[in-house]
Amino acid sequence: MANPFISIRLPPEIIKSLDEVAAKRGITRPALIKELLANCHSFYKFIEMEKTRQQTDKITLDGNLSEWILNHMPEDMTPEWVHFLGEIMHHVADKLVEQKQGKPE
Numbered sequence: 173m174a175n176p177f178i179s180i181r182l183p184p185e186i187i188k189s190l191d192e193v194a195a196k197r198g199i200t201r202p203a204l205i206k207e208l209l210a211n212c213h214s215f216y217k218f219i220e221m222e223k224t225r226q227q228t229d230k231i232t233l234d235g236n237l238s239e240w241i242l243n244h245m246p247e248d249m250t251p252e253w254v255h256f257l258g259e260i261m262h263h264v265a266d267k268l269v270e271q272k273q274g275k276p277e
Contacts, residue, residue, distance in 0.1 A: 193263050197256075211253045217246045 182190075187201075194204040222231045222244060245254075 189263075189267075193260060196263060197259060207256065211250075211256070214246050214249050214253060215257075218244070218249070221246070 190201050190204055194201045197204065199207075219231070223229055225244070226232065241254075
């Protein structure tokens, strides 16, 4: 295949989230999607290993999270990918703060 093409429909909130993460990273939406897809095997392997270890589909990340990640991530996980996941987590945290501030207490 010379130039494979994948097409999917996504709800507007996912597109908005992709665009926000891409903007924070200073890359385009397609570049972000390519990065996610290029590293999906490592992340999926990590999740599947944890499901097996914990014997559940609803895994729990408890204890010292940094140490846990170091001890359980796939061997081929790159520092760049871990930084990327960290940026996504920061983005999610920002969204939670925005949601909380938008709701009356």
